[in-house]
Amino acid sequence: MNQHNRPTNVAARAVTGHGHVDPSEAYWDPALETQSRDAWEAMKLDLLKRHLRHAYDNAPYYRRSFDAAEVHPDDVKTLDDLSRFPTINKSVLRERQEAKPLLGDLAAVPEDEVVYVSASSGSTGVPTVSPFTQSDFDEWIDYEARQFWSSGLRPQDRYCHSLNFSLFIGGPCVLGAQKLGALSIHGGTVPSERLLTMLKTFQATAMWTTPSYAWYLGETAVKEGIDPRKDLAVKRIFVAGEPGGSIPETRRRIEDLWGADVYDYYGLSDIFGACAGMCEAKDGLHWAEDHIHVEVIDPETGLHVPPGGRGEMVLTTLKKRARPLIRFRTGDIVSFTDKPCSCGRTSIRLLGVHGRLDDMLVIRGVNIFPSDVEAIIRKDHDFTGEYRLIVERVNHLDQLTVEAERIRGFNGTDEELAKRLKDHIKAVSGVGAKVSILDADSLPRGTHKAKRVEDRRDHVWTA
Numbered sequence: 315m316n317q318h319n320r321p322t323n324v325a326a327r328a329v330t331g332h333g334h335v336d337p338s339e340a341y342w343d344p345a346l347e348t349q350s351r352d353a354w355e356a357m358k359l360d361l362l363k364r365h366l367r368h369a370y371d372n373a374p375y376y377r378r379s380f381d382a383a384e385v386h387p388d389d390v391k392t393l394d395d396l397s398r399f400p401t402i403n404k405s406v407l408r409e410r411q412e413a414k415p416l417l418g419d420l421a422a423v424p425e426d427e428v429v430y431v432s433a434s435s436g437s438t439g440v441p442t443v444s445p446f447t448q449s450d451f452d453e454w455i456d457y458e459a460r461q462f463w464s465s466g467l468r469p470q471d472r473y474c475h476s477l478n479f480s481l482f483i484g485g486p487c488v489l490g491a492q493k494l495g496a497l498s499i500h501g502g503t504v505p506s507e508r509l510l511t512m513l514k515t516f517q518a519t520a521m522w523t524t525p526s527y528a529w530y531l532g533e534t535a536v537k538e539g540i541d542p543r544k545d546l547a548v549k550r551i552f553v554a555g556e557p558g559g560s561i562p563e564t565r566r567r568i569e570d571l572w573g574a575d576v577y578d579y580y581g582l583s584d585i586f587g588a589c590a591g592m593c594e595a596k597d598g599l600h601w602a603e604d605h606i607h608v609e610v611i612d613p614e615t616g617l618h619v620p621p622g623g624r625g626e627m628v629l630t631t632l633k634k635r636a637r638p639l640i641r642f643r644t645g646d647i648v649s650f651t652d653k654p655c656s657c658g659r660t661s662i663r664l665l666g667v668h669g670r671l672d673d674m675l676v677i678r679g680v681n682i683f684p685s686d687v688e689a690i691i692r693k694d695h696d697f698t699g700e701y702r703l704i705v706e707r708v709n710h711l712d713q714l715t716v717e718a719e720r721i722r723g724f725n726g727t728d729e730e731l732a733k734r735l736k737d738h739i740k741a742v743s744g745v746g747a748k749v750s751i752l753d754a755d756s757l758p759r760g761t762h763k764a765k766r767v768e769d770r771r772d773h774v775w776t777a
């Protein structure tokens with residue numbers, strides 16, 4: 315089923331003479347975006363059955379793995395039946411690609427039909443490719459347009475796409491902005507002075523970057539005598555790639571710096587550029603539910619966690635023909651809600667990526683995510699907001715040290731500031747941390763992905 319070809323969809327749009335959706339229209343695709351939860355579930359089940367069948371019939375890997383697990387697409391009667399199917403992860407993708415280059419045997423179309431690949435390098439440095447057919451690509455870009463529309467981007471905007479274009483899945487998302495009619499600037503990742511000049515010259519009204527870079531760029535502008543609130547025209551900033559955009563304190567501080575709204579987006583190189591993003595209500599990230607089915611599991615037992623609970627996100631594509639991903643374990647710890655959003659959209663919403671399974675620190679048996687500490691530090695305006703976590707093993711016991719910078723002109727004592735932070739961390743996470751107060755600007759500033767955790771333990775037990 316092809317959403318953007320559904321007659322109801324086309325009829326529902328108020329299309330202008332230029333072929334674009336009317337800017338006053340609240341939704342890109344009203345019939346789809348506001349349908350009942352029952353309609354979503356029925357649509358997903360229908361898509362899932364066909365997609366499993368496509369994977370089983372055309373991808374040798376899935377035929378073997380389904381047969382080995384004694385499951386078959388025809389056995390699927392409800393969405394929950396999917397949980398009997400085997401999971402895969404990044405290592406499987408890498409291994410199968412090496413065994414059957416270039417696309418691996420999870421691919422379900424001949425290479426002739428593939429028109430685009432993105433690639434992610436990952437920890438081993440070997441790029442794993444994510445292939446798209448032309449229809450996969452078109453569906454994806456239509457979703458990006460829908461997502462941008464929900465965040466308030468309109469044809470009159472000037473949009474600067476400041477993400478990497480080199481093999482990176484985030485690159486082509488700019489075509490979604492173009493599709494909805496915004497003047498689209500293919501900015502890429504350039505030195506900050508150049509990007510600031512670009513934003514100023516074009517008077518861009520929207521841009522996309524990472525949260526740490528948005529912060530860094532705003533601070534750099536101020537240092538160079540540019541006031542982002544007055545001298546630049548950016549009113550919307552889309553961020554992705556780090557948890558920061560879903561941490562309200564981080565988002566608010568970037569918003570204050572820029573005088574702009576910040577919308578968190580979530581993407582996955584193995585599927586889409588953005589698989590979810592915030593609407594103008596900024597209350598969780600609306601999920602591309604007609605493209606990707608979500609399960610949230612306990613990483614240890616593999617069982618589904620109760621609705622709203624935290625667990626590892628497991629994704630199943632519903633349409634991507636080139637390479638279906640069936641039960642892909644992302645390693646991201648997330649929570650979701652299916653409660654109605656004030657914007658009227660009915661898709662499930664990602665409430666935040668609380669961390670990566672491999673980012674989760676276990677300190678003396680207690681789990682803590684760097685994002686938990688970040689939220690505490692950024693709420694307290696006596697700190698600059700920059701921080702670093704150092705984990706060591708002292709006398710066989712884990713010791714967490716939190717380094718945080720006090721602001722310039724702070725009037726109190728370091729002892730009192732350290733105690734306050736230590737107490738907050740203890741209260742929120744149960745972890746007793748050592749706190750070290752540093753001068754403003756003494757920690758390395760984030761560029762595109764800030765490294766804020768240093769684990770110096772030799773043998774780390776991870777869940």
Ligand SMILES: [Zn+2]
Nearest residue numbers: 593595655657
């Ligand atoms: Zn919403």
